[in-house]
Amino acid sequence: MLSFFLALGLLLPTSAPPAKPTLLTATRWVGLHRLPEPSDAVLAPDGRSFYIVSDEGLLFQTDLEGHVLRQAPPDPAATDFEAITFDSTGHHLLVMDEGTRRLISFDPATDLQRGPAHEVPWGGGRNKGIEALTWNPVRHRYLCATERDPARLIELDADFRKTTEWPWPHTSDVSALTFHHDALWLLADEARELLRLDPRTYAVTGRWRLPVLNPEGLAFLPDGQLVILSDDLARLYYFPAPSVL
Amino acid sequence: MLPLPTARLTAHLTTLGALLLLALPASAQLSLTNGQHTLDISGLVTTFYNQRFYKPGETDFKKNRFGLRDAQLNLEGRIGSRYEYRLQVDFADIASTTPDPENPPILDANFTYKVPHAVDITVGFGKVPYSRSSLVPFTYSPYFQRAELVRGGIFGRRDLGVTLHRSLWQQRLDLSGGLYTGLAEGSLSTGDNDARGNLEAVGRAQVSWPARYRFRDIDVDHVPIPMIAIGLNARYADKAVTTGDDYQLVTLDGRRTAAGFDVTAQYQGLSAQFEAHRLRATPRDPNRLFAQPTTYFQAGGFVGQLNYYVKPAHLIISARYEDFNLNDLVAGHNRRLSAALGYRLNGWNSVIKAQWMHVLQEEPALGAVNWNDQVRVGWQLMLQ
Numbered sequence: 001m002l003s004f005f006l007a008l009g010l011l012l013p014t015s016a017p018p019a020k021p022t023l024l025t026a027t028r029w030v031g032l033h034r035l036p037e038p039s040d041a042v043l044a045p046d047g048r049s050f051y052i053v054s055d056e057g058l059l060f061q062t063d064l065e066g067h068v069l070r071q072a073p074p075d076p077a078a079t080d081f082e083a084i085t086f087d088s089t090g091h092h093l094l095v096m097d098e099g100t101r102r103l104i105s106f107d108p109a110t111d112l113q114r115g116p117a118h119e120v121p122w123g124g125g126r127n128k129g130i131e132a133l134t135w136n137p138v139r140h141r142y143l144c145a146t147e148r149d150p151a152r153l154i155e156l157d158a159d160f161r162k163t164t165e166w167p168w169p170h171t172s173d174v175s176a177l178t179f180h181h182d183a184l185w186l187l188a189d190e191a192r193e194l195l196r197l198d199p200r201t202y203a204v205t206g207r208w209r210l211p212v213l214n215p216e217g218l219a220f221l222p223d224g225q226l227v228i229l230s231d232d233l234a235r236l237y238y239f240p241a242p243s244v245l
Numbered sequence: 246m247l248p249l250p251t252a253r254l255t256a257h258l259t260t261l262g263a264l265l266l267l268a269l270p271a272s273a274q275l276s277l278t279n280g281q282h283t284l285d286i287s288g289l290v291t292t293f294y295n296q297r298f299y300k301p302g303e304t305d306f307k308k309n310r311f312g313l314r315d316a317q318l319n320l321e322g323r324i325g326s327r328y329e330y331r332l333q334v335d336f337a338d339i340a341s342t343t344p345d346p347e348n349p350p351i352l353d354a355n356f357t358y359k360v361p362h363a364v365d366i367t368v369g370f371g372k373v374p375y376s377r378s379s380l381v382p383f384t385y386s387p388y389f390q391r392a393e394l395v396r397g398g399i400f401g402r403r404d405l406g407v408t409l410h411r412s413l414w415q416q417r418l419d420l421s422g423g424l425y426t427g428l429a430e431g432s433l434s435t436g437d438n439d440a441r442g443n444l445e446a447v448g449r450a451q452v453s454w455p456a457r458y459r460f461r462d463i464d465v466d467h468v469p470i471p472m473i474a475i476g477l478n479a480r481y482a483d484k485a486v487t488t489g490d491d492y493q494l495v496t497l498d499g500r501r502t503a504a505g506f507d508v509t510a511q512y513q514g515l516s517a518q519f520e521a522h523r524l525r526a527t528p529r530d531p532n533r534l535f536a537q538p539t540t541y542f543q544a545g546g547f548v549g550q551l552n553y554y555v556k557p558a559h560l561i562i563s564a565r566y567e568d569f570n571l572n573d574l575v576a577g578h579n580r581r582l583s584a585a586l587g588y589r590l591n592g593w594n595s596v597i598k599a600q601w602m603h604v605l606q607e608e609p610a611l612g613a614v615n616w617n618d619q620v621r622v623g624w625q626l627m628l629q
Contacts, residue, residue: 056326076327079325099323100281100283101276101278102280125629126285128629149594192469232457233415233456234415
């Protein structure tokens with residue numbers, strides 16, 4: 001029954017749809033000069049640095065100005081890191097290797113040493129696997145999304161087993177997910193849109209446009225500032241908090 | 246001309262291809278992985294109808310027909326972060342007695358070793374780094390045929406050899422260069438080099454701003470900032486054989502130097518490309534010089550294309566103009582005008598395309614065709 005209402009929530013248009021998504025305007029940007037093809041970011045618990053993954057299978061920690069503080073030891077088996085989040089305990093980083101369909105654990109308390117990996121099977125093309133990942137504390141599930149062809153939302157339990165899967169009809173693609181201020185936030189690269197979702201039903205409750213080329217990652221600072229990562233430009237764009245915050 | 250494999254081999258390959266393609270539902274590219282080695286299986290099927298409007302007096306209308314342009318199987322893999330490989334076969338051209346240089350039976354058979362912080366080394370058969378238009382995949386264009394200047398009849402688009410590639414400056418600077426047998430698509434069918442045994446050298450540099458610029462002509466994303474890329478490429482060969490079904494220019498018995506320039510830009514759905522090439526040929530056969538007091542002739546020309554993507558309607562609108570000269574010792578130019586529409590039913594995976602081509606002017610001795618206009622309408626389905 002819960003799944004039915006969830007599916008209904010996903011397929012319905014926004015519960016309070018704005019006439020046209022509001023265009024957000026960046027206040028500044030910083031370059032990520034030593035990071036090749038950055039693809040997602042997550043804010044460190046202390047709010048003073050980011051962990052950023054790269055399409056080249058690399059993991060970095062940077063300060064808020066984009067300067068590299070440290071890098072995880074390169075792994076020859078890694079292919080294409082596309083999503084990053086903290087695990088349900090908040091102690092370990094989880095990184096999705098899109099090519100190998102592996103969710104890899106890294107320990108931020110050490111030198112970002114690689115921990116165990118968990119397979120999250122998905123049959124689409126090599127670059128059409130899981131692109132977005134976050135922990136949803138409301139449903140006690142990891143929420144993942146495939147990028148496109150087709151875009152889908154997938155829930156994993158705390159042991160990384162797939163529990164539920166839904167089609168995602170609201171944007172043509174999904175590039176990042178995060179949880180902030182009692183809501184889920186979804187970034188769509190091709191549409192260049194930011195969507196706010198109800199964390200219980202995944203219904204869309206807000207929508208904004210972003211003037212950023214190839215937005216691939218998002219995070220929120222403790223003061224509510226929105227940070228969008230541009231892959232092609234290797235930049236972090238800072239925006240004022242969306243009006244609902 | 247590529248020789249046909251034996252009928253039995255053709256039958257086996259065609260059956261295998263058909264079975265594999267049937268096994269792949271649309272929009273369901275298959276990816277297999279063991280955690281280090283990932284293999285993608287995908288395909289492409291394209292069918293069209295071609296109608297030519299022939300010149301008065303023409304009695305052979307054989308080109309008014311349906312055609313199977315693509316029946317491709319594509320295997321792409323990656324082993325860790327060091328190795329990549331690609332095998333792309335077109336069964337439609339294996340079955341054909343007249344392979345198209347734009348679309349040969351084997352499109353790619355190569356692998357790449359990525360040297361960390363250095364270069365990518367690609368070994369095998371595939372596209373050579375010359376001409377941006379040639380490097381844009383067919384599947385990302387509303388056109389059914391590339392411009393005549395760049396579709397493989399004047400210079401080779403693929404060859405067997407080794408390519409070094411390096412990207413710098415956040416991929417805004419892209420450098421490629423390589424050595425190849427120099428017989429273009431014919432390198433596979435002959436097996437051996439020509440009697441001189443020389444290789445062809447090819448190189449290309451591209452710089453883009455403010456971000457990397459992919460090999461795409463259409464701005465389907467409506468990029469929010471203006472983007473531009475400028476490329477330069479060149480090639481040199483000294484061969485002992487002349488090939489080329491239409492113009493005898495793909496390889497030349499003699500020395501041949503070619504250089505090209507291209508620029509592309511896009512913003513908010515509007516995009517434009519311009520590309521020019523100049524070929525200087527010093528043939529050993531004096532007949533190629535048409536009794537002129539010179540040791541060489543020149544060929545080349547330019548192509549300009551303007552496109553707009555109507556995002557709400559999923560519709561691509563494009564127009565193209567080209568002007569090319571097959572030999573500057575012979576009077577005349579070739580000028581052609583084309584227009585294309587592409588309706589994207591499901592992104593690039595399913596596209597209905599329509600192309601109209603009109604011959605404005607011909608080089609009578611070398612470039613004459615028996616038609617004035619051609620319309621081609623068809624559908625491409627990428628199985629990925």
